[in-house]
Amino acid sequence: xxxxxxxxxxxxxxxxxxxxxxxxxxxxxxxxxxxLGLLAVTFFISxxxxxxxxLAVVGDRAPPHVYERVREEMGLHxxxxxxxxxxxxxxLSGDLGTSVLTxxxxxxxxxxxxxxxxxxxxxxxxxxTVLGVPLGVLAAVRRGHxxxxxxxxxxxxxxxxxxxxxxxxxxLVFYANLGWVGGPGRLDISYEYMLTPVTGMVxxxxxxxxxxxxxxxxxxxxxxxxxxxxxxxxAYISRMTRSFMLNELSQEYIITARVKGVSEQRIIWGHAxxxxxxxxxTVIALSYAHLLEGSVLTETVFAWPGLGRYITNSLQNADMxxxxxxxLVIGVVFVAxxxxxxxxxxxxxxxxx
Amino acid sequence: xxxxxALLAAGAILAxxxxxxxxxxxxxxxxxxxxxxxxxTLDPAExxxxxxxxxxxxxxxxxIGYDLDxxxxxxxxxxxxxxxxxxxKTLTFTVRQGKTFASGNExxxxxxxxxxxxxxxxDLSPAFILTQFGxxxxxxxxxxxxxxxxxxxxxxxxxxxxxxxxxCLTSTVASxxxxxxxxxxxxxxxxxxxxxxxNHAGSGPFAIRQWRPNEAVVMERNEHYEPEVPxxxxxxxxxxxxxxxxxxxxxxxxxxxxxxxxxxLQALEQLDGIKIQSGVKGGLYYLGLNQKNEYLxxxxxxxxxxxxxxxxAIADTIMEGLAEVHQSFLPTGLLGSVEDTPFSLDVERAKExxxxxxxxxxxxxxxxxxxxxxxxxxxxxxQQTFAQAGIDLQLxxxxxxQTLTKYRAREHDIYIGRWGPDYQDPHTNADTFAANPDNSxxxxxxxxxWRNAWDIPELTKKTQSAILETNTEERARVYxxxxxxxxxxxxxxxxxxxxxxxxMQDNVNNFIIGPSFDSNEFGEASKD
Numbered sequence: 001x002x003x004x005x006x007x008x009x010x011x012x013x014x015x016x017x018x019x020x021x022x023x024x025x026x027x028x029x030x031x032x033x034x035x036l037g038l039l040a041v042t043f044f045i046s047x048x049x050x051x052x053x054x055l056a057v058v059g060d061r062a063p064p065h066v067y068e069r070v071r072e073e074m075g076l077h078x079x080x081x082x083x084x085x086x087x088x089x090x091x092l093s094g095d096l097g098t099s100v101l102t103x104x105x106x107x108x109x110x111x112x113x114x115x116x117x118x119x120x121x122x123x124x125x126x127x128x129t130v131l132g133v134p135l136g137v138l139a140a141v142r143r144g145h146x147x148x149x150x151x152x153x154x155x156x157x158x159x160x161x162x163x164x165x166x167x168x169x170x171x172l173v174f175y176a177n178l179g180w181v182g183g184p185g186r187l188d189i190s191y192e193y194m195l196t197p198v199t200g201m202v203x204x205x206x207x208x209x210x211x212x213x214x215x216x217x218x219x220x221x222x223x224x225x226x227x228x229x230x231x232x233x234x235a236y237i238s239r240m241t242r243s244f245m246l247n248e249l250s251q252e253y254i255i256t257a258r259v260k261g262v263s264e265q266r267i268i269w270g271h272a273x274x275x276x277x278x279x280x281x282t283v284i285a286l287s288y289a290h291l292l293e294g295s296v297l298t299e300t301v302f303a304w305p306g307l308g309r310y311i312t313n314s315l316q317n318a319d320m321x322x323x324x325x326x327x328l329v330i331g332v333v334f335v336a337x338x339x340x341x342x343x344x345x346x347x348x349x350x351x352x353x
Numbered sequence: 354x355x356x357x358x359a360l361l362a363a364g365a366i367l368a369x370x371x372x373x374x375x376x377x378x379x380x381x382x383x384x385x386x387x388x389x390x391x392x393x394t395l396d397p398a399e400x401x402x403x404x405x406x407x408x409x410x411x412x413x414x415x416x417i418g419y420d421l422d423x424x425x426x427x428x429x430x431x432x433x434x435x436x437x438x439x440x441x442k443t444l445t446f447t448v449r450q451g452k453t454f455a456s457g458n459e460x461x462x463x464x465x466x467x468x469x470x471x472x473x474x475x476d477l478s479p480a481f482i483l484t485q486f487g488x489x490x491x492x493x494x495x496x497x498x499x500x501x502x503x504x505x506x507x508x509x510x511x512x513x514x515x516x517x518x519x520x521c522l523t524s525t526v527a528s529x530x531x532x533x534x535x536x537x538x539x540x541x542x543x544x545x546x547x548x549x550x551x552n553h554a555g556s557g558p559f560a561i562r563q564w565r566p567n568e569a570v571v572m573e574r575n576e577h578y579e580p581e582v583p584x585x586x587x588x589x590x591x592x593x594x595x596x597x598x599x600x601x602x603x604x605x606x607x608x609x610x611x612x613x614x615x616x617x618l619q620a621l622e623q624l625d626g627i628k629i630q631s632g633v634k635g636g637l638y639y640l641g642l643n644q645k646n647e648y649l650x651x652x653x654x655x656x657x658x659x660x661x662x663x664x665x666a667i668a669d670t671i672m673e674g675l676a677e678v679h680q681s682f683l684p685t686g687l688l689g690s691v692e693d694t695p696f697s698l699d700v701e702r703a704k705e706x707x708x709x710x711x712x713x714x715x716x717x718x719x720x721x722x723x724x725x726x727x728x729x730x731x732x733x734x735x736q737q738t739f740a741q742a743g744i745d746l747q748l749x750x751x752x753x754x755q756t757l758t759k760y761r762a763r764e765h766d767i768y769i770g771r772w773g774p775d776y777q778d779p780h781t782n783a784d785t786f787a788a789n790p791d792n793s794x795x796x797x798x799x800x801x802x803w804r805n806a807w808d809i810p811e812l813t814k815k816t817q818s819a820i821l822e823t824n825t826e827e828r829a830r831v832y833x834x835x836x837x838x839x840x841x842x843x844x845x846x847x848x849x850x851x852x853x854x855x856x857m858q859d860n861v862n863n864f865i866i867g868p869s870f871d872s873n874e875f876g877e878a879s880k881d
Contacts, residue, residue, distance in 0.1 A: 052758040057393070059401045060757060061775060062478035064797050101393050102566030103550045109566070167595050176600045183606045184597050188589060189384055192569070303386075303592040305568045313390055313567065316752050 031335050036088070036333045037322060043084050047226045053318035057100045069118025074100075087324065096328070097321030101314060106325035109310060114329060115200030117299070117306035120226055121291035127230025128237050129284055133273075136241020137232070140249060141268055151238050163228065167301035170224050182220035184303035191217045222296065223304040229295060233287040240283045244276035251275075278349045285341040293330045356405055377605045380880055381585035383861065384670045386592035386601050387611035390567050396549040397528035398472040401775075404589070406525050406871035408570060411587075413528035413555030416446060416465065417519050421867040421874070424686045427519050431465060431529050431556075433503075436825060440825060441512025448503040451817040453577035453831065454531040454552065455560035457848050466499045467532040471506075471544045477524040482776055483809050485820075486513060486521075514828055516688065520778035525871050530554045558582045558876030563767045567591055583879035602627065602856055609857040609864065612760030614726060615673035621856045628859045631674065635684040636851035637782075638676060638731065640720070640842040646766050648718060652842055653710035657695045659846050660703040661738050669847060670729040679850035681836040682786040686868045688779045688825070689832030690787040693838065703742045715743025720767040721756040731848075734771055742810075761799070771851070772801065777869060779832045780820050786845060788816040788837045805844040 007334050054071045064071075075083055090097060096106035139151035174181045182188060186202050187195070191214050198205045201221065206215035248254065249272050257267050296308035308327055316320035369460050378384045385619040391402040392425045397409050420426035429435070433449040452460040473493040487510025488496055501506045509518070521527070531554040538548035545554075553561035559572040559582065570589040574582045590607065591597050599617040603624065613621070638681055642649040642658065664678045680690035707713055722732040732748045739746040746767075751759070774781040777816065789802035796803055815835060822828040834859050839845060852874075853866050860881055865874040 002391070049755075050758055051752070051754045052761070055754055055761075058478045060761075061401060061481075063481045063484075064799065066476060066478055066480070099566075103394055104566065112565075115568075168594075171600050172599065176603055179604075181603055183601050184592060185590065188606070189378060189590070247557070251466060287753070300593050301597055303597060305565075305591070305592070309593075310567065317754055 012129065018108040020213040024076055027339065032303065033225050034335060035328065037329045038327060039088065039091075040084065042324055042327045043087065043320070046315075046318065046323060047083075048078050049318065051316075051318040053100075053320060054296060056317040056319055087321075093326075093330070096325040099314065099319055099325075101317055101319045101322065105298065106321050109322065110307065110325055110329055111200060113305055113307045113310045116304060117203075117292060117295065119201040119203060120222060120229065120298075120304060120306060121228035121288060121295065123222060124229030124291050124295075125233055125284065125288040127227055128233030128287065132234035132237030133232070133241050133280070135240040137268060137273060139238065139242040140245030143246065148242075154280055155235040155239045162297075163232060164301055166231075167225070167228055167298055170228055171301070174224055181224045182217060184221075184301070186221055186304065187214065188217050188219065188221075225298050225304060229291050229298060233284075233291060236287050237280075237283060241280060244279055245272055248272040248276045274348070278345060281341050281344045285337045288335050289337045317337065362421045367440060378608055379586075381583075383584050383587045383609070383875065383878060384607045385492050385577035385587070385589050385609040385611055385862075385878065386438065386598040386607045387589050388593055389570060389589050389591045392564065392566070392570065394550045395530050395553065395561055395564060396477075396546055397468075397530060397555075397659050397779075398475045398480070398526050398546070399477040399550070400525050401589075403870045404570075407873050408561060408572065408589070409525045409528060409555075411552055411875060412557040412559045412561050412575075413525070413530070414452070414460075414557050415523055415525075415527050415529065417522040417527075418604050419520070419523055419777060421865055421872055422484060424868055425524075425688065427516070431460065432457040437515055441515075442509050444507040444509075444515075444518065445500070446505055446507060448505070450503055452556055454534070455575040455577060456531050456534045457577060458531050458533055459848065460529060460531075461500050462501060462505045462558050464532045466497055466505050466527050467495050467535075468530045469527065471530065471535075472526050475544060475546055479524065479775070480523050482526050483526050486518065493683050493880075511821060512823065513820055514823050514825070516825055516828070517778050517780055518724060521776050524776040529556060531544050531556070550865040559587060559654065578876075580714075581706060582876055586874070586877060599856075602858070605858070608861050609855050610863050611857055613854065615671075615675060615697070618674065618854055618856060626859055627856055630864065630866060631854040633677070633868065634773070634851045635777075635869050636685055636771050637679065637682070637847055638769070638849040638851065640700050640735070640846035640848070641765070641768040641770055641801060641805045642846070643759065643763060643765055643767070643843055644808075645763060646718070648710075648712065648716050649766065649844065651676060651712075653706040654712065655842065655844055657703040657706035657710070657742065658739070658744075660699040660706070661742055661744070662694070662696070662697040662735055662848055664694070664848055666698075667731055671734060672727065672849065675727070675854055676849035677852060678848070680840060680847050682782050682834060682839055682845065682847055683779050684774065684782075684850050684868075685835055687777065687782070687807050687876060689775065689829035689836070690779075691836040691840070696846075700711075700738070700741045703785045707742060707744075713743075717747065718766045719747045719749050719767045720769055721759055722750050722769050723753050723756050724750045725753070728769055728771075735769075760804055763794075763804055768804075773851075773870060779829075780816075783816045783819065783832060783835055786843065787839050788813040801845070802843075807844045824867070 053068055053074065057070050058067055071077060075086060097105050099109050104108055135151050138264065139148040142148050173185050195202065195205055195211065195214050198208055203215060203219040208217055254267060254272060257271055293308060295306060296312045299306040299309040310321055311326035372402060387404065389404040393402060394400060394403045395405060395408065396837060400409050402404055414431050416430065416432040418428055418430040420700040431449055431452065433447045435444050435446045437444055448462045448465055454460055458739045469483065470493045471486050474490045476490055496508045497505065534554045535545035535549060540547055551564055558575055558578045560575045561569040561570065561681045562573045568591055572587040574585050592601065595612050595614050595617055596725055598612060599621060599686060602610040602621065603606045622629055642655055644650045668678050670674055678694050680687065680694045680696055683690040685692065720727055720732060728863055729750065736746045759765055785800040786802060788800055789807060790798050790813055792806060794806040802809060819828060822831060857864065862879050862881065867873050
């Protein structure tokens with residue numbers, strides 16, 4: 001996705017402008033192709049899985065004429081390519097279809113579930129980054145020491161322990177035994193109806209309306225699942241930070257800096273980390289994207305009405321409008337995160353400017 | 354050191370946010386953790402899913418009801434009385450006066466007639482319960498007719514057994530909807546269907562206020578209902594994971610946990626302040642043996658397999674209180690149900706039968722097994738006992754919709770399934786286990802007998818004649834005969850009847866677990 005702009009030397013403003021527009025055009029066409037490809041693959045996979053989508057609508061007991069009628073209403077009697085063409089046409093006109101499981105327009109479902117996931121994943125990534133990067137740096141600086149082993153063990157557990165199990169364990173300790181955090185769900189039942197959704201993110205909405213009781217309650221509910229996701233991304237981010245840092249610390253410019261008498265703190269944080277940040281941005285972005293689409297198990301344990309669970313549930317019932325709508329959103333998010341990390345690259349790495 | 358300080362600061366901020374939140378649900382609100390992602394509609398003309406049927410059962414009323422402890426006791430709910438004409442084809446109902454919908458509109462015969470006609474005109478999945486009496490979308494306006502403010506006639510094409518008709522009218526599809534309210538929301542002649550999918554127009558103890566798919570359903574007291582409803586609010590909170598439900602119950606965040614496994618129930622049983630309540634439901638666990646398979650089509654093999662299931666061990670160790678042994682196709686409680694359990698694990702007898710079929714060496718066969726813990730556990734136990742007689746059973750695990758799709762296409766060898774009655778009359782199960790009008794691949798009706806390719810013209814006739822038997826005792830005898838025949842030679846190894854178990858705070862009173870999925874009642878439930 002990265003498009004390094006080095007195609008002209010000393011040309012006029014017009015050439016620069018055209019080149020810039022060209023780059024944007026290239027990016028946009030790549031985005032379009034990526035998303036169309038994604039939709040096509042998802043659509044055709046959905047048509048070959050051995051699940052009858054009509055069953056999700058009419059159930060197991062419907063008489064045959066009802067079954068046939070619904071099958072036709074869903075357009076399943078048409079050739080697959082025609083079904084796909086109809087779907088893409090509808091999407092282009094802004095209609096993502098209706099979910100058979102929720103009886104709501106898919107767009108409305110996504111508007112409800114995506115903010116829940118976004119809130120959780122963002123907080124998770126923040127926790128993972130704020131703790132993971134310093135830990136990784138420390139491990140690299142104190143290579144072979146206690147802290148290094150500790151980071152490695154923490155990372156290993158985060159990598160290998162099933163998140164489902166960790167979630168239940170977390171609930172058992174912090175919710176059931178210590179009573180420090182709120183239980184599953186986004187809010188206590190008594191707060192559920194006090195909030196008018198604006199963005200759909202409970203924390204943001206509570207802050208916007210200045211309802212701090214709801215805000216505190218929401219924090220107490222989100223802190224455990226977000227920390228869990230944070231731990232998961234911390235494991236990844238700290239390991240990668242460590243290896244990037246080790247690479248940077250062995251470079252000649254570090255030796256030069258030391259010879260020049262630059263303080264160790266400045267060498268680590270000002271020089272080595274700054275250079276390690278460039279690849280690290282990709283790592284953090286990927287980890288974020290992963291949390292946005294792959295938190296199904298966490299969402300299940302914590303009864304969190306998020307997008308991952310929505311897509312999985314829809315997939316298991318062959319509710320294809322919902323699956324495709326969800327896939328589309330995830331696809332767009334991936335592309336957006338990629339573009340964002342490209343932009344950050346330019347910010348941190350002067351060579352790409 | 355700066356790093357350590359930063360980490361400490363971050364930890365402190367995090368710790369500040371961890372607030373003690375030990376909650377108790379409000380006294381007038383009942384909160385249930387339940388798997389409600391099966392709800393796809395709330396329109397009574399369409400509802401056929403377990404959770405939604407329970408919600409409709411508590412928020413709409415039907416013409417007829419039955420005693421939850423003794424299903425044979427039928428009484429009028431919206432109907433005050435009814436008379437059967439001499440030829441037995443027409444019922445004249447008198448509607449009870451003084452009933453009011455949650456909207457404040459009065460309930461009259463006009464609403465009842467509209468509701469029945471509406472269900473038939475929309476012709477959605479459960480409409481067949483009413484079309485059995487000869488009604489169609491085209492003729493229903495002449496057949497179900499309002500004859501007074503509180504009176505209407507119900508004219509059928511044949512003189513069906515009155516019990517059959519009345520039991521069908523207890524099902525959710527026969528719920529009375531508020532005609533004026535529904536028609537206010539009609540779009541393009543849809544009889545308010547799109548609106549009612551997500552809203553409520555009933556006269557039951559509760560009104561459905563909000564359905565947030567995969568999150569919650571909120572019901573509030575119908576202020577017009579008599580007698581007064583003790584609870585102000587009932588909330589179903591969608592909690593997919595059973596361990597999570599258990600923790601929430603222990604913490605007091607919910608009042609009832611609905612989907613617990615044997616392990617969770619055992620643990621909760623020991624706790625003070627929590628009680629376990631259970632009720633026998635109509636669901637049956639059975640094996641369907643496809644008669645297209647050369648081995649399973651032999652009568653001796655079918656018999657042998659019935660001796661190769663360790664019924665007691667599965668009920669005691671795998672299901673642990675969630676099922677009891679039952680071997681006839683009518684669950685306990687339905688008219689004519691046979692309670693005999695002639696089959697038990699008898700490997701020697703099974704081997705003899707296999708030898709008679711010329712299969713003394715055994716054979717290999719597959720079973721499509723849904724990947725839920727109960728079905729998988731049963732499948733593995735059956736695999737072991739089949740092996741004792743030399744039958745190599747391979748389990749094919751799959752998701753629910755996936756195994757069902759295969760079963761409906763008759764592409765299985767053995768299918769391990771669960772079947773619940775659609776209404777409380779014996780015909781509901783007889784019509785699927787003991788009837789198969791056309792065994793061809795493109796048959797119009799596809800009952801369980803068809804799914805297992807069991808061609809039974811004689812038995813089908815018997816089943817179809819039973820709905821015309823007006824003498825209730827005689828009718829019960831016909832069903833007993835049908836059950837014994839299916840038990841003896843049918844392609845179904847019927848094993849267990851389901852028990853619904855829930856754990857609740859011990860201050861919850863009068864929550865009734867009824868025999869069908871739409872008859873769990875909480876109109877009189879309270880907390881003290």
